[in-house]
Amino acid sequence: MAKSITPRSQDYSRWYTDIVLRAELADYAPVKGCMVIRPYGYSIWEKMQRELDDRFKATGHLNAYFPLFIPESFLKKEAEHVKGFAPECAVVTHGGGKPLEEPLYVRPTSETIIWNTYKGWIHSYRDLPLLINQWCNVVRWEMRTRLFLRTTEFLWQEGHTAHATEEEARSETMRMLEVYRDFAEGVMALPVVPGRKTENEKFAGAVETYSIEAMMQDRHALQAGTSHYLGQNFAKAFDVQYQDAGGQLQYVHATSWGVSTRLIGALVMAHSDDQGLVLPPKLAPIEAVIVPIWKDDATKTLVLQAARALAADYPRRLAIRVDDREGFNPGWKYNEWEMRGVPVRIELGPRDLQAQQVVAVRRDTGEKLKVPLGDAIPRVTSLLDEMQAGILKKAKAFLDAHTRPIDTYAEFRQFHETGSGFANAHWCGSADCEKSVAEETKATIRNIPLSAPEQPGRCVRCGQPSARRVLFAQAY
């Protein structure tokens, strides 16, 4: 079976799609722009959910669920918000065989219906802060879709919080951005650049939007998470006021923040290779697979016995598998599990049994190690830790190698013509320059990195004074 993956170097886009399909993360669905998330892909999402949800709970948030359908009038209450979302909404006009009194929008995001509800929940400063998260699906009618990266329907979480003061809401915005950064690096092994979005790129309805930006292997940027300070925009649109300790009515200050199944696409594009998926161990549904090798019935019995005993001792029983399928030779199985990104393969055959050892193979480097049978489990565990760190280190080195300061427009243009990565360049702050650069180079301002020091310079496009460098890149 010619089960090869299109090489990255030949066609990056095909390579990505091949991996998603062949590793059985997702399938195309009968509806345009929609996908089926297969069990293996969904398992990865469940692991992400668990990690994120624990972090949300640890920072005081509770989960709730709001409706899928949003009355048209709600969406229209916040002017900027409706301008941003109306064009990409699916609208239900009929129900029960009859036209509806008021069309219902399928949520593209839930700010409006949530703030309509918060109005009834918030009356006093004692009701604040209100810290709620929701796991759900949303629909955005995109022109062009790609598996995980941009689909018409996707799964995500959206946090929606209400605070008494601007200061507290701003601090929540930054706190959750940091949760995302920590998750991306610590769990996904994905180094990111946290920063503030420009006026042009921010969320419709926000005062300020922050993002974490990751670099894919084609050196394009992918927005991996967002956190918004919404100011009092939604509080005013939905009339959400509280009485402060002095008895005065005040509008609350809001935030919202989210990450989506797009992160699975980021995972694929950041770490995988021409053999298939590479998963950071912390997100791998199967951490290790044992491939038994036998010659005849006698060795088969012994080898399988040893393999099953090893698996039975593994501390996370569901995360290890013995591939005892008949009719597939070991080489076939090696390729199969590499395709699916299982971090550690354990080869166990008659020769190993003779030597009381196993051969452990790392998915990320292909390195083969002989390990005494008795040390196999602790060694696999330590290997997983080494791989988690190794994958992050490799991704970080890649990001650093393709990020650099650029000061002249000639060099800037050439850098982006060759798709060379992240450019830190000065920008005067004008939307015109931002737009010109995008038209001329396809690079956009991904964000203004939080780490960017105050450093006077001149705008790379127009030469006007600039206070700091911003991050320019071609983006997904």
Added chain:
RNA sequence: CGGGGUGUAGCGCAGUUUGGAUAGCGCGCGUGCCUUGGGAGCACGAGGUCGCCGGUUCGAAUCCGGCCACCCCGACCA
């Protein structure tokens, strides 16, 4: 919405130019044998409204008209 491409078995394709009898091939799938240290082998077998609708014709996967769907590339977006 513009440009390009593709619709024939679960997947990948041939056949369409030049209409003709039972629509083929590889992989996968089922059964049996054999095999297993990097994608094995043999045998038998199951599996099709040729994307849809209409037309031309004695006869259409093939020609004509219309429609639909999906993929890739661009403009919008997480």
